[in-house]
Amino acid sequence: MSTMSENFNYHSIDKSVFDEKLSNDSRFIEYRRQWRENPSNGVIANFPLHLDIESTNACNLKCPYCAATSNSWGKNKKGFMDFDLFKKVINEASGEGCYCVKFSLRGEPLLHPKLSEMIKYAIDSGIIDCYFNTNGMKLTEEVTHKLIDAELPRISISVDGWDKKSFEKNRIGADYELVCNNIKSLLEIRNRRNVKFPKLRIQTVMLSEMREHWDEYIKHWSGIADEVGFLDAREEGAGIDHRGVSCKDFFCPFLWQRMTILWDGTLLPCLMHGVDDFDLMSFENIKNISIKEAWHSTRENCYRKLHRSGMSHELKACDRCSYRAMEINKIGISDK
Secondary structure, eight states: OOOOOTTTTEEESSOOSOOHHHHTOHHHHHHHHHHHHHHHHTOOOSSOSEEEEOSBOOOSOOOTTOTTTTTOSSOOOOOBOOHHHHHHHHHHHHHTTOOEEEOOSSSOGGGSTTHHHHHHHHHHTTOOEEEOEEOSTTOOHHHHHHHHHTTOOEEEEEOOOSSHHHHHHHSTTOOHHHHHHHHHHHHHHHHHTTOOOSEEEEEEEEOHHHHHTHHHHHHHHTTTSSEEEEEEOOOOSTTOOOTTOBOTTOOOGGGGTEEEEOTTSBEESSOOTTOSOGGGTOOOBTTTSOHHHHHTSHHHHHHHHHHHTTOGGGSHHHHHOHHHHHHHHHHTOOBO
8 A cells, every 4th residue: 555645745845834823833843744644544533634715716826737727526506614714713713722723715815805814713722733725916015014914923915927028937827926925025024014914925836847857846935935835736627537547556545545525515525626526425514414433433444444445446437537547647556
């Protein structure tokens, strides 16, 4: 059985955004230990270690490689999470010892008018680590101040390109100069206010053309950001079909680490990347079911059992998942 790394799709170049405050916190140390060890050891924690909360699935860009752009990642109806619904999630999560919340999934979280309030509510409730991915277009000075006031620990900004031309080709609808200026402003405001947060991670999807210019990318951003990294590229979208491929040496660590709540309250067992029909694996709406109940449910344990036994392809959603396809391609042990 393959032993997946704790963040098998993400690769940090040199350092980490986890600063001294987090790295020396006993709860944080325990969180990262469980994140790393629970999947390999088959340990099911009391509650998901991490929740992916989709503040919104709306986005201001149309990146050509994104499953959301091709409408191959769940239903296309757009919306924003209601603040009272969000509080319900956090109240259960904080009461059950959840460690981390990420505020992004398919959309651009900075489009949500109450994002900073959501972050503050989570932090004040005892969630020790919060962050989100953003394209940086809406990271104005006013927004930056609000994020600092909310004590956001870290932020990941996607910069998919080594110069203006490549960036705007990969991030359709984005403005390279504006994003760079917003990043510069974030660091200047952080310095002016004499705070170390939010820690800044600059990341990209490792597209084939990016590999040829990777040294340029690192040289530019490593002197600016607290961390520089990349995500492995997944193959997904119209015409892509991963179904029918099995791999006895694969199991997905997500089932022992995290769960996902969509903007409307739909509860998912994982990220379901590139899966167009969430109904294949979703639970009820959290208005009607607790996260803990689903986490320990017979159905969730069945998902885990199939993965542990090398039978993940028997789950229709997993069989179509672009994360799974990417990982079995890395392992190189598959059969049709």
